[in-house]
Amino acid sequence: MAQAIEAVKEKSMLIQKEMLAELFTELSTAKEKGRKVVYTFVPGNLTELILAMDMLPVYPEINALQSGMRKKSASYIKDAEKAGFSEDVCTYVKCDIGMMLNGNIGPTGEKLPDPDLLLLSYTGCFTFMKWFENLERLYPGVEIAMLHTPYQEDGCITEDQVTYMVKQLEEEVIPKLEKVAGKKLDRERLSKMLENSSKAEDLWVNVLQSAKTVPSPIDSYFAGVYYMGPLFTAFRGSERALEYYQELHDEIMARKEQGLLPITPEGEMKEERFRLVVEGPPNWTNFREFWKIFYDMGAVIVASTYTKVGGVYDQGFRHDPKNPIESLARYCMGCYTNLSLPQRVDLLEKYIKEYKADGFLINSIKSCNSFSAGQLLMMREIEKRCSIPVGFIESDLVDPRYFSYANIKNRLESYFQMLAQRKTILSQEATPEQV
Amino acid sequence: MKHSTYTMGIDVGSNFIKLVLMGYDGEPEILDKRTEKIRKRDPAALGDEMVQSMLERNGLKYEDIAYLASTGEGDMVKRKRGHFYGMTTHARGGNFFFxxxxxxxxxxxxxxxxxxxxxxxxxxxxxxxxxxxxxxxxxxxxxxxxxxxxxxxxxxxxxxxxxxxxxxxxxxxxxxxxxxxxxxxxxxxxxxxxxxxxxxxxxxxxxxxxxxxxxxxxxxxxxxxxxxxxxxxxxxxxxxxxxxxxxxHPDAIYAGAIGACLWGGYRDAKLREKEAQRAMEAG
Amino acid sequence: MPVEDHNVILEEVLQLIKEDHGEPMDNIRVVITGSFCEQPPIGMLKSIEMAGCYIVDDDLMLGSRWTQGDVDENTVDPLGAIVTAFLTKSPASSAVYDVGNPKGARLVKLVRRREADGVIFCAASFCDPALLDRPELQKFCDAAGVAHINFQFHENTGQFKVIKEQAGTFSDSIKLWV
Structure with missing residues (x-):
């Protein structure tokens, strides 16, 4: 998902770095080699379908967050605003459009190829549709495939919804992919890829759940966004992804055995003082600074919802090689942002209990409606159910104007103080009983 | 009636209402002007009262006024034909002075x-x-x-x-x-x-x-x-x-009201012209 | 409100419309647009009107006026007829993926049909669907020579001073300089 952490070089990180470099090189030469390029979104993506037809995926949100990390988003956003986009709308969209207006140069400095297909399998975010409408205008006449993913309105995936999704996939999406690819879908190959996906997903879940150990060997948010990269984007279903997750899994399990603490850009954490569950995406423009506030205070994120935007695998879902199309349908509908508010609260409550969290924190993203709507409600509900200190900070995905370091640091420091006080009180209450 | 066309401009401020009557025969001319402190009165009623008394003082009827234009907070003024934004009318008023x-x-x-x-x-x-x-x-x-x-x-x-x-x-x-x-x-x-x-x-x-x-x-x-x-x-x-x-300019306080008068006159002429054109096109 | 009660009011309104209320004011005619699923604060509409604009068409309360024509009754497939009406007899809206029937062109057509002098874009802040459509709609307006302005309003505020200023400037510029 993001560039490998430079400071510490675990083998898994090197593999991921290589994978990304190869992908962007492939993309930069795609047109010469006659490879077809599909633009699509991360939540509920159909990567195995795209790869099974030898096409290359491009994820505009990833490009936007990469631009954010490389401090390019501010000027891209400004260019999009000059072109008439409001200051209030999704900053991923503005960053992406700004990047395209500036020659569509990708994160590695290589030019990204124009899309041959816009595959809109939007999950849990209506803005995705508007985003691709705008892209269609930048690439007039480009082929479009739409997969409408219904929200989990009833708090579950119904059979009707599955039927609806499968019908769309079989009758609209796959034929369109075949048309653009110029070949038939090889269903055996797809099944093989889904088998790889499923195995990688098992490994990923073990990695996530390692954070149930006290102290946790991983930071499930700040490092989690790196760990989730291959599975959530261009590599799911590939042998390389499986290899990556095997390596990552082994590394983390070894750390767990040895009782090691999470790795940060400044090396291993010394102490785990607070265990937190975090809701909402991170800020990308000041990612390192943001993370540092946490590890400097000994705060570890043991579970986060953002690492579920590409699939809530830890709740049991796996891609199914025996039921490929149906499992893709269920996958799309199961991603975190496609859940109803009560489902999101239930999941958070479960995380807080299972991961023995001391606190719950929301990073509310100014320009992300699909994440931020309802968060205050969620916060109050969690406070009621779990009676732990809750915190609320505000920032943005890739617009640096909305990341106020001093403000966020202040808020977090007083929040950590509150957590520390509560810990003292709890330990005092616990002592007499033990006597 | 001495003039062929009359317009009125009423500028409602937060403390004062300014009212101006202009007449046209070629160059526009200020015929009457008045300011009134609002105090705690209803500006809409006060404005209307001012319009009425100025009409009477000048021997005119409401129907004689081609365009009663409001400006400032005057969007609640009764019987107006149109409203202009304060900036627009002050610009015109300043231009009238110099x-x-x-x-x-x-x-x-x-x-x-x-x-x-x-x-x-x-x-x-x-x-x-x-x-x-x-x-x-x-x-x-x-x-x-x-x-x-x-x-x-x-x-x-x-x-x-x-x-x-x-x-x-x-x-x-x-x-x-x-x-x-x-x-x-x-x-x-x-x-x-x-x-x-x-x-x-x-x-x-x-x-x-x-x-x-x-x-x-x-x-x-x-x-x-x-x-x-x-x-x-x-x-x-x-x-x-x-x-x-x-x-x-000694009439500086009336700039908005004067501007409203003048723009009202301009609009009246323009609308007449349009009307005439439409009548001609209709045959 | 029950439909029956609403119908009584509608009849009164229709009667009122027929009555003579004197000469219309010297206002400009505007179409307001912002893909409103609900009704924006009445203060915003009043501010626009008080600034010298007649609102001659709008896209308020889209959800409750979605189908703009009769659903075909002479059919063996009533569900299909409803779907067809939903898809083909609906207003231009940011909720609709519009390739093939561009919203911009539909907006310009509406402006012409209503003999409007211009368009006021006034979506609610943080309304991604409406705000992401805006640049494209403005492009169509520019190409067709339709004057337009835009502002965003913040829900739950009673502050419309800025809106009044902008609408007033817009109205003046059309009345005096077009």
């Missing part, structure tokens, strides 16, 4: 607004003081009331100042506290008033500079009649070496 004017600075009760205009009185750009009250006429009026002066006296009192005491506060609330301190420190009333004029003048010149105002600059609005204010502005200009040329 056709060569290229900038109009409206010194209103609640804000100061500098507007750059074309020679046809079209607004090209503008800058406004923020929502803060300390740069405005209302603030000046409040302070003079504390000091026991009527607003009419303020200008002359200011002229007698020898050592103006400039308030440090930018915020009206702080500035008011400042003034109370000055009084207890024994600063004379003229020096306090002049100090306020000096501080407002500085802000006006800052506004002109940020607008890149073009001379000649004409001052409009109630404060433009305040001699002390004008002197403070001229002194500040002499010091600033910006080279702005500032003018005032």
């Amino acid at each position: 056709p060569e004017a290229r900038t109009v600075v409206d010194l209103g009760a609640l804000y100061v607004r500098a507007v750059r205009i074309s020679t046809e009185a079209r607004v090209e750009d503008y800058k406004m003081t923020g929502q803060c009250a300390s740069g405005s006429g209302q603030f000046l009026e409040n302070i003079s009331r504390y000091l026991g002066l009527s607003i009419e006296e303020v200008g002359d009192v200011s002229l007698t100042s020898t050592q103006p005491e400039v308030s440090s506060g930018i915020c009206a609330v702080l500035a008011e506290t400042d003034v109370i301190n000055m009084v207890s420190r024994g600063i004379s009333t003229p020096d306090i008033i002049k100090g306020i004029h000096v501080s407002i003048a500085a802000r006006i010149i800052k506004l002109m500079s940020s607008l890149k105002a073009v001379s000649p600059i004409v001052l409009t609005g109630g404060m433009a009649l305040n001699k002390g204010m004008i002197q403070a502005i001229n002194e500040a200009l002499a010091e600033s070496s910006k080279g702005f040329e500032v003018r005032t």
Whole structure:
């Protein structure tokens, strides 16, 4: 998902770095080699379908967050605003459009190829549709495939919804992919890829759940966004992804055995003082600074919802090689942002209990409606159910104007103080009983 | 009726209603004008009353008026034919006073607004003081009331100042506290008033500079009649070496109402023309 | 409100419309657009009107006026007829993926049909669907020579001073300089 952490070089990180470099090189030469390029979104993506037809995926949100990390988003956003986009709308969209207006140069400095297909399998975010409408205008006449993913309105995936999704996939999406690819879908190959996906997903879940150990060997948010990269984007279903997750899994399990603490850009954490569950995406423009506030205070994120935007695998879902199309349908509908508010609260409550969290924190993203709507409600509900200190900070995905370091640091420091006080009180209450 | 066309302009401010009657036979001419302090009355009713009495005084009926135009907060004025935005009418009013004017600075009760205009009185750009009250006429009026002066006296009192005491506060609330301190420190009333004029003048010149105002600059609005204010502005200009040329006009307070009259007249002619064209096209 | 009660009011309104209320004011005619699923604060609409604009068409309360024609009754497939009406007899809206029937062109057509002088874009802040459509709609307006302005309003505020200023400037510019 993001560039490998430079400071510490675990083998898994090197593999991921290589994978990304190869992908962007492939993309930069795609047109010469006659490879077809599909633009699509991360939540509920159909990567195995795209790869099974030898096409290359491009994820505009990833490009936007990469631009954010490389401090390019501010000027891209400004260019999009000059072109008439409001200051209030999704900053991923503005960053992406700004990047395209500036020659569509990708994160590695290589030019990204124009899309041959816009595959809109939007999950849990209506803005995705508007985003691709705008892209269609930048690439007039480009082929479009739409997969409408219904929200989990009833708090579950119904059979009707599955039927609806499968019908769309079989009758609209796959034929369109075949048309653009110029070949038939090889269903055996797809099944093989889904088998790889499923195995990688098992490994990923073990990695996530390692954070149930006290102290946790991983930071499930700040490092989690790196760990989730291959599975959530261009590599799911590939042998390389499986290899990556095997390596990552082994590394983390070894750390767990040895009782090691999470790795940060400044090396291993010394102490785990607070265990937190975090809701909402991170800020990308000041990612390192943001993370540092946490590890400097000994705060570890043991579970986060953002690492579920590409699939809530830890709740049991796996891609199914025996039921490929149906499992893709269920996958799309199961991603975190496609859940109803009560489902999101239930999941958070479960995380807080299972991961023995001391606190719950929301990073509310100014320009992300699909994440931020309802968060205050969620916060109050969690406070009621779990009676732990809750915190609320505000920032943005890739617009640096909305990341106020001093403000966020202040808020977090007083929040950590509150957590520390509560810990003292709890330990005092616990002592007499033990006597 | 002496004139072939009449228009009226009514400018509702936060303290005063200004009403002007104009007649046209070729060049427009101001036939009557009146200001009325609103006090705690209903501006809509008061405005209508003013219109009615001016009509009667001039032997006219409402039907004789081709266009009754409102401006300022006058969007609630009864029987109007159209409404123009305050900036548009002050631009036209300034242009009426001095056709060569290229900038109009409206010194209103609640804000100061500098507007750059074309020679046809079209607004090209503008800058406004923020929502803060300390740069405005209302603030000046409040302070003079504390000091026991009527607003009419303020200008002359200011002229007698020898050592103006400039308030440090930018915020009206702080500035008011400042003034109370000055009084207890024994600063004379003229020096306090002049100090306020000096501080407002500085802000006006800052506004002109940020607008890149073009001379000649004409001052409009109630404060433009305040001699002390004008002197403070001229002194500040002499010091600033910006080279702005500032003018005032005895009817400055009517600029909005005059502008409304004139634009009303312009619209009336334009609508008649359209009507005639439509009639011709219809055969 | 029950439909029956609403119908009574509608009849009164229709009667009122027929009555003579004197000459219309010298206002400009505007179409307001912002893909409103609900009704924006009445203060915003009043501010626009008080600034010298007649609102001659709008896209308020889209959800409750979605189908703009009769659903075909002579059919053996009633569900299909409803779907067809939903898809083909609906207003231009940011909720609809519009390739093939561009919203911009539909907006310009509406402006012409209503003999409007211009368009006021006034979506609610943070309304991604409406705000992401805006640049494209403005492009169509520019190409067709339709004057337009835009502002955003913040829900739950009673502050419309800025809106009044902008709408007033817009109205003046059309009345005096077009």
